[in-house]
Amino acid sequence: MTDTTTFPDPTYRDTVLAPLFEGVKAHFAADMARINRAHLVMLAETGILQPSKAVDLARALHRIETEVDIPALTYTGEHEDYFFLVEAELKRRLGDLGGALHTARSRNDMDHTLFKLALQPRAEAMLDALRGLADALIEKANTEAETLVVAYTHGQPAQPTTFGHYLAAAIEVLLRDIARLEQAMDGLDHCPMGAAAITTSGFPVDRHRVAELLGFSEPLLNSYGCIASVDYVTGLYSALKLPFLHLGRLIQDMAFWSSFEVGQLYVPNALVQISSIMPQKRNPVPIEHMRHLASVTAGRCDTIVNTMHNTPFTDMNDSEGEVQQAGFAAFDSGGRVIALLTAFLPACSINADRVQANTDAACITITELADTLVRDEGLSFRQAHEVAAATARAVIAAGQPLRAGYSAFAEAFCAETGQPTTLGEAAFADAVSASSFVEKRNRPGGPAPEALETALTGYASTLSRFSETALARKRRRAGADRALDTAFAKLMES
Structure with missing residues (x-):
């Protein structure tokens, strides 16, 4: 035919x-x-x-x-x-x-070099944005180091801490996410050129020279891997997904904290939209946009990683032009999340009246009362827990704040131990004070001012090292651009 x-x-x-x-x-x-x-x-x-x-x-x-x-x-x-x-x-x-x-070259080694060159500035921009967010959160955490908030577990009021301590937890995760992206950057920093189609070339090519002129740290060694091992793609998008998965949890807390029922986070008017029909509504809808954009970004990253699943270990179109371009959308939506969150969180403040009201209503300092009974009264923790639990039940039933519950405590203590407490009213008041609760937790990683200051100083130092690494990488690539321009101009003038 x-x-x-x-x-x-x-x-x-x-x-x-x-x-x-x-x-x-x-x-x-x-x-x-x-x-x-x-x-x-x-x-x-x-x-x-x-x-x-x-x-x-x-x-x-x-x-x-x-x-x-x-x-x-x-x-x-x-x-x-x-x-x-x-x-x-x-x-x-x-x-x-x-x-x-x-x-001495192929479209195979050219393509993966092209893709890495296109991903490098996008990944660098994302790292810049994440470092900017980390810097803003560190500054906010320092400012809010003594601002009390209610910490929640399982959706219920649990213990007092500070807004700075809460943000410090998010900062630690963010720094680890930056570290994972930095590791993924290494996969983008090795040049496939010289691998040709699969097995390098019979010509005496200088792979290091091409890598140097293009701003890579060095060639990717195995020539088969240069055209087959797309782990620079899967590694990058796996690492890129995680900040948005993790920040999405922080963003969800912002939705919960700013709800009418909780109300401990105040979102300023500039970041609040109104209802078209209900005049009383203050809708902090940027939270919703950050939440869905974070989810969209994570989903786009999954799309790229999953496209590589069960593909052959060789050169293939599954990892090339269309897929690469689809992945760029993750950087776009992710960049919007980071920009908005970097503006949003520093602009928000804590509503101290709502924090106090929720603290009183939920007896969240009761853990320290139990701890105090162990230290000062010599009770076992289980005994102390029973006394504290009975005290909490009594004041909640009476609609009283815990600080007004000394008589209920004394009664519960006597009922549990068969003897009167030696803890006076002043010591009781100190034991159930939210600020005292925080100050006593001065262990490494705790919310007390000294412990938190040490942690935040360490975070700033880590962030500075990341910035120095990125700056060195950018300088190397800028130098490579100049070297390539010079070498090419010299060639034309020969």
């Missing part, structure tokens, strides 16, 4: 090739030009290409970059993709020499 069809089939053109072409225009064309330049410099420096041929190619590449209006290009199907369009332009200007640029 004679096949009279010609490539590309119109449907394949419109559903696959044209969208991919548009994606390259939007996201990858500039980095493809960098790869072309770096590869050509290496070919010339290693003698793989004769100097005169390298000069002609350099000048032609420069003219193409200058003369071709990439945004105005429309996919016609004349060339399979943007790579072949550039090669066709080289051949049109230089004849057969135009095909020499592709010596």
Whole structure:
């Protein structure tokens, strides 16, 4: 049977090739030009290409970059993709020499290099934003170090702590999330160029030189892995998902804390919307937007990771253009969450009256009363727990705050132990004071001012180290850009 069809089939053109072409225009064309330049410099420096041929190619590449209006290009199907369009332009200007640029490389190693180059600035921007959030939370935690709040467990009032102590817990998780993203950055910092299709090349390529010119720390070693091991994708999006999963829990607490029934978090008017029909409503809807955007971001990360599931361990389109572009949306929605949360939390404040009312209503300092009975009265903790529980039941039934429950306590103590308490009213009042509760918890990681100050100082130091690492990485890449420009300009002038 004679096949009279010609490539590309119109449907394949419109559903696959044209969208991919548009994606390259939007996201990858500039980095493809960098790869072309770096590869050509290496070919010339290693003698793989004769100097005169390298000069002609350099000048032609420069003219193409200058003369071709990439945004105005429309996919016609004349060339399979943007790579072949550039090669066709080289051949049109230089004849057969135009095909020499592709010596000792493949679209396989080029593609994964392109994808890493496109992910690097997005990941750096996300790290910048997360460090900015961490810095804002550290500042807020220092400001709110002595601001009492009700801490909840299982959705119920549990114990007093401070807003600063609560934020410190979130800061620790955020710093660990930043560390995981930093580790994922290492996967983006190793260059696939020189792997060619699968097994490197018979030409004496200098893989380190290309990696250096493109701003990578070094080549990715195994050439098969360069085109098959897409763990730089799965590792990055796995790490990217976690801040939004974890921050989503913090955001949900903000919804609970700002509810009418709890009311301990005050959201300022600038971040509150009204109801179109109910004039009494104050709706802190930014919380809802942060919550759903965090979930959308986590879902987008899962989409990319799950697309890699059960794919063959080889070069494949499942990890390439369309999937890479889909992943960029996670950075967009995630960036919006971080920007909004960085503005939102510092603007909020704690409603001290509601904290006091909830503290009184729920007897949340009762744990310290039990602890005091163990220390000062010599009771076992179980005995102390029974006395404290009876006291709490009595004051709650009477509608009294715990600080007014000394007589109920004395009665419960005598009923449990058969003797009167030696704890006076002043000592009782201190034992059930929320501020005293916090001050006594000066163990490492506790909410007392000294312990919290030590922790926050440590967090700031960790954050500073992350910033220094990122700055060094950015300086290296900026230096590589300058080195590539210099080497390419020198080549053109030879």
